[in-house]
Amino acid sequence: MSTQIISWIAVLILFSATLSFLITQDWRWNLAALALLYLGVFWLTQIHWTFSMSAVKLVTGWMVATILGITRSALDPELDPALQHLSWSQGRFFRILTAFLALFLAISTTPTITNLLPGIGAVEVAGSLILLIMGLLLLGLTTEPLHVIIGLLTFIAGFEILYAAVEDATLVAALLAIINLGLALVGAYLITANAEENQEKNE
Amino acid sequence: MSAPLIWIGIPLLLAPLLWLIKRADIIALLGGISALFLSALAWLIPINTAIRITANISFKISDSIEILGRQIIISPEDQSLLTLLYGVAALWFFGSSAAYIARRFVPLGMTILALLIASLAVEPFLYAALIIQTAILIAVPLLSPPEDKPGRGVIRFLIYQTLAMPFILFSGWLLAGVESSPGDIELLTQAAVLLALGFAFLLSIFPLFTWIPLLMEEASPYAVGFVLWLLPTAVFLFALGFLNRYAWLREYPQLPNALRTAGLLMVLTGGLWAAFQRHLGRMMGYASIVNTGFSLLSLSLIADHQLSAFSLLLIPQALSLAVWSLALSVLKMREKSLDFKDMQGIMQHYPIIISGIIFAHLSAIGLPLLAGFPPIIAIWNGVAKKEIIAASWVALGLASLLTGAIRTLAVVVMTDDEDGWTLNGGTLQNILIGLGIFFILLLGIFPQFSYPVLNNLPSAFRYIGG
Numbered sequence: 222m223s224t225q226i227i228s229w230i231a232v233l234i235l236f237s238a239t240l241s242f243l244i245t246q247d248w249r250w251n252l253a254a255l256a257l258l259y260l261g262v263f264w265l266t267q268i269h270w271t272f273s274m275s276a277v278k279l280v281t282g283w284m285v286a287t288i289l290g291i292t293r294s295a296l297d298p299e300l301d302p303a304l305q306h307l308s309w310s311q312g313r314f315f316r317i318l319t320a321f322l323a324l325f326l327a328i329s330t331t332p333t334i335t336n337l338l339p340g341i342g343a344v345e346v347a348g349s350l351i352l353l354i355m356g357l358l359l360l361g362l363t364t365e366p367l368h369v370i371i372g373l374l375t376f377i378a379g380f381e382i383l384y385a386a387v388e389d390a391t392l393v394a395a396l397l398a399i400i401n402l403g404l405a406l407v408g409a410y411l412i413t414a415n416a417e418e419n420q421e422k423n424e
Numbered sequence: 425m426s427a428p429l430i431w432i433g434i435p436l437l438l439a440p441l442l443w444l445i446k447r448a449d450i451i452a453l454l455g456g457i458s459a460l461f462l463s464a465l466a467w468l469i470p471i472n473t474a475i476r477i478t479a480n481i482s483f484k485i486s487d488s489i490e491i492l493g494r495q496i497i498i499s500p501e502d503q504s505l506l507t508l509l510y511g512v513a514a515l516w517f518f519g520s521s522a523a524y525i526a527r528r529f530v531p532l533g534m535t536i537l538a539l540l541i542a543s544l545a546v547e548p549f550l551y552a553a554l555i556i557q558t559a560i561l562i563a564v565p566l567l568s569p570p571e572d573k574p575g576r577g578v579i580r581f582l583i584y585q586t587l588a589m590p591f592i593l594f595s596g597w598l599l600a601g602v603e604s605s606p607g608d609i610e611l612l613t614q615a616a617v618l619l620a621l622g623f624a625f626l627l628s629i630f631p632l633f634t635w636i637p638l639l640m641e642e643a644s645p646y647a648v649g650f651v652l653w654l655l656p657t658a659v660f661l662f663a664l665g666f667l668n669r670y671a672w673l674r675e676y677p678q679l680p681n682a683l684r685t686a687g688l689l690m691v692l693t694g695g696l697w698a699a700f701q702r703h704l705g706r707m708m709g710y711a712s713i714v715n716t717g718f719s720l721l722s723l724s725l726i727a728d729h730q731l732s733a734f735s736l737l738l739i740p741q742a743l744s745l746a747v748w749s750l751a752l753s754v755l756k757m758r759e760k761s762l763d764f765k766d767m768q769g770i771m772q773h774y775p776i777i778i779s780g781i782i783f784a785h786l787s788a789i790g791l792p793l794l795a796g797f798p799p800i801i802a803i804w805n806g807v808a809k810k811e812i813i814a815a816s817w818v819a820l821g822l823a824s825l826l827t828g829a830i831r832t833l834a835v836v837v838m839t840d841d842e843d844g845w846t847l848n849g850g851t852l853q854n855i856l857i858g859l860g861i862f863f864i865l866l867l868g869i870f871p872q873f874s875y876p877v878l879n880n881l882p883s884a885f886r887y888i889g890g
Contacts, residue, residue, distance in 0.1 A: 337614070360583055364576055364579050366574055366579065369579050369582070369583065372583075373582070373583065373586050376586075376587070376590075377586070377589075377590070380590035380593075380594075383594075384590070384593060384594065384597075387597050388593075388597060391492065391493075392491075392492045392493065392494055392551065393551070393554070395492070396551065396554040396555075396558075397554065399554075399558065400554060400557050400558065400561070400589070403557075403558060403561040403562075404561065404586070406561075407561050407564045407565075407582065410564065410565055410568075410570070411564070411568065411574045411578075411579075413570070414568060414569075414570050414571075414572060414573060414574050415570075415571060415572055415573035415574075
């Protein structure tokens with residue numbers, strides 16, 4: 222019973238983390254939320270995988286957040302998109318509303334998906350659907366590289382929770398970890414692309 | 425020695441070594457020679473057969489290698505596929521020097537090619553989706569140079585291609601269930617829908633192709649051209665692997681109709697959009713969408729023609745994309761723009777380069793005597809036999825693409841300048857594009873020249889190859 226409660230708390234963590242991606246543009250908060258998200262992913266994955274295998278997801282996720290954080294912190298704070306989007310506060314209410322609609326959609330779809338996939342509990346499905354939907358939502362709302370990468374990582378994390386219940390091969394876990402790290406490296410590359418020139422212009 | 429080590433391991437090792445070389449022309453030359461060597465090796469050296477060198481010495485290339493309990497298998501039937509892929513890649517690598525992007529292009533291109541070949545050879549095959557995704561991630565630095573701000577095209581490319589992976593992986597799991605209970609219609613439909621979604625993202629089926637014209641505008645046309653050749657080719661071969669493996673899928677009654685509808689949408693939308701473009705790069709992007717449409721249409725004819733129509737398309741499409749993108753790269757480098765307003769009268773200054781664009785465009789339409797004609801007429805004929813309405817939609821798509829070619833031609837010859845003709849562009853650039861035009865004509869007049877490579881290609885897919 223207590224495990225079940227912790228699992229639902231993990232789902233709540235996932236929703237809070239993805240909600241913060243939507244409502245804050247500060248990269249520090251976003252990456253802290255990403256690290257928190259992987260904690261939730263780890264908990265929901267260990268329902269079907271061994272503790273050590275699930276820890277791979279947590280370690281990979283935190284490495285991803287570190288890579289993106291180190292890259293972003295090396296850039297000029299003047300280039301922070303949060304400072305460039307003046308209309309940000311105007312869209313915040315819309316984003317919160319959309320996030321709760323996404324949550325409603327995920328919760329209402331959960332029983333159907335649980336019936337379709339035998340052996341998977343409602344808690345994993347709910348957590349997975351929240352990440353999948355919120356990931357897509359994030360991808361639809363931004364073209365800024367850091368947020369796009371966070372959106373893709375969120376979407377893939379949602380898929381990984383569901384896939385962990387049906388596939389426990391070590392090679393799949395390893396390849397998915399490589400893809401997560403690869404996405405972080407691509408994100409780092411895209412964030413820094415042209416940044417030098419921008420910094421020179423600012424100076 | 426094993427085949428995966430030669431055709432996957434060596435290129436993967438070679439790629440970082442090529443990165444260390446400073447001179448771009450040497451990188452292009454070495455990359456091209458290596459790819460050509462690997463192509464020749466695939467053509468000449470048999471796999472799984474002992475080769476006697478002297479009375480006491482013989483060697484055999486085994487067909488598989490084991491990594492973390494999984495196998496990568498390159499069988500003798502795959503050799504013509506390797507010959508083709510490495511042969512065409514050699515053309516791209518040689519040409520990269522003329523496009524001035526060899527330093528990034530050859531090492532990254534070699535890695536992407538090796539990974540995509542690994543994706544076709546890995547067992548169980550569902551791991552392929554993960555390897556394809558890795559190749560896609562490596563393609564991002566190729567499409568977005570470090571000195572440029574990443575545009576919307578590369579971001580959309582990354583998003584759409586990444587979204588494909590979960591669908592393919594999940595359908596792979598469902599397909600295992602279908603194998604054990606083939607009568608379960610619900611499971612079968614779920615697997616088919618997920619698979620279709622995955623391939624729709626990977627092949628950029630309508631309306632998911634928006635990244636192509638955007639990328640053609642913002643990135644090097646040569647790099648985008650390479651991705652537009654290699655990625656769909658590898659994904660189509662991966663899709664053929666699915667069809668070959670699952671009898672229920674190839675006998676799925678809705679499959680030919682679904683493929684035909686998707687193909688028609690691609691030919692029609694690609695052609696219609698092309699007719700209204702005012703940018704030479706976007707024009708090529710839409711023509712590549714039409715190319716994908718024809719490949720889909722050829723697969724819809726698989727029950728009657730097996731893989732003959734599909735394999736006929738491989739070389740002409742690759743050749744016209746290579747010539748077209750090289751010519752666009754040269755123009756973009758020298759004129760800084762590919763907009764129609766900057767291209768007026770440019771034919772007088774770059775006669776060979778512009779001819780390359782026009783010939784490649786007309787070949788993509790399937791104009792008689794050009795390389796694209798035999799496969800396109802065969803597919804069109806096949807579609808007409810099935811459904812005459814569908815054939816007329818193909819005609820509309822081709823007519824629209826032809827309108828694009830005529831508009832391009834009208835713009836590039838439109839000038840008041842009476843200075844006369846000059847031959848601009850580098851010698852290597854003009855020679856390579858000239859050679860490309862020659863081969864487009866040669867394959868149009870003598871299509872049988874490509875048969876030695878294409879003849880054995882269907883044998884890689886035992887149940888659909890015929």
